[in-house]
Amino acid sequence: MVASVSPLSHPETLPLRSLPSEAPVLVVAPHPDDETLACGGAIAALRAQGLPVSVLVVSDGTRSHPRSRLYPAPRLRQVRQAETLAALARLGVAASQVVFLGLPDGSVPSASLSTSLAQAALAQCQRSLVQVAPRTLFLPYRYDPHRDHRATWSLMQTAIAALPQPPRLIEYPVWDWDPEQRQPLDASYRPWRLDIASFVELKRQAIACYRSQTTDLIHDDPTGFRLSPELIASFLNPWEIFLEPVP
Numbered sequence: 746m747v748a749s750v751s752p753l754s755h756p757e758t759l760p761l762r763s764l765p766s767e768a769p770v771l772v773v774a775p776h777p778d779d780e781t782l783a784c785g786g787a788i789a790a791l792r793a794q795g796l797p798v799s800v801l802v803v804s805d806g807t808r809s810h811p812r813s814r815l816y817p818a819p820r821l822r823q824v825r826q827a828e829t830l831a832a833l834a835r836l837g838v839a840a841s842q843v844v845f846l847g848l849p850d851g852s853v854p855s856a857s858l859s860t861s862l863a864q865a866a867l868a869q870c871q872r873s874l875v876q877v878a879p880r881t882l883f884l885p886y887r888y889d890p891h892r893d894h895r896a897t898w899s900l901m902q903t904a905i906a907a908l909p910q911p912p913r914l915i916e917y918p919v920w921d922w923d924p925e926q927r928q929p930l931d932a933s934y935r936p937w938r939l940d941i942a943s944f945v946e947l948k949r950q951a952i953a954c955y956r957s958q959t960t961d962l963i964h965d966d967p968t969g970f971r972l973s974p975e976l977i978a979s980f981l982n983p984w985e986i987f988l989e990p991v992p
């Protein structure tokens with residue numbers, strides 16, 4: 746693996762490419778909010794063109810506030826699902842097009858594990874893929890700093906084998922936007938930008954639907970997670986960044 750400097754250091758210099766046109770489109774999110782943060786503009790643009798978009802949310806997101814008494818895991822799971830549906834409704838995706846796998850947040854299994862959880866997760870991913878039969882698949886960047894993101898990539902990469910025709914794979918960075926976690930880009934990837942200027946306001950509204958991640962809605966867990974304003978700002982540029990393996 747030959748590494749180069751991260752394209753997220755100077756994202757405004759990346760080449761612009763057009764919106765993918767091959768549908769159906771499936772967006773896979775390791776956590777409830779990744780789809781909106783990283784692909785919200787693309788989702789809105791695809792829906793504005795009338796293209797079918799489905800979303801698969803892999804983990805239940807319940808580790809964001811592990812010590813909250815007011816929001817124990819079952820309640821937090823419901824909150825995060827409702828936030829996801831509200832955000833996606835803003836972007837034009839109906840609730841009927843959203844599937845929650847409910848895997849444990851922080852412990853999404855890699856496809857290479859032989860545990861029963863990993864095998865069950867893989868089977869769930871395969872079912873969703875076969876059901877949607879996507880021609881374009883958005884999935885987390887293979888080398889994202891967050892392990893759930895890497896495990897989700899691994900599950901989907903393995904599950905694709907169940908499809909008769911492999912979709913176009915478009916990967917998206919999330920935690921590389923944090924300068925402290927940013928890694929050099931794997932040289933086998935080519936980064937590009939999608940112009941989402943017309944959809945930034947819609948995307949901002951969709952991100953705001955994730956109140957549990959962006960406000961003090963859950964105020965009884967001092968260790969609780971909060972998306973930083975800096976990270977959110979990274980996702981409100983007039984373009985989104987995607988990474989595709991060099992063929």
Ligand SMILES: [Zn+2]
Nearest residue numbers: 775776779919
């Ligand atoms: Zn995530």
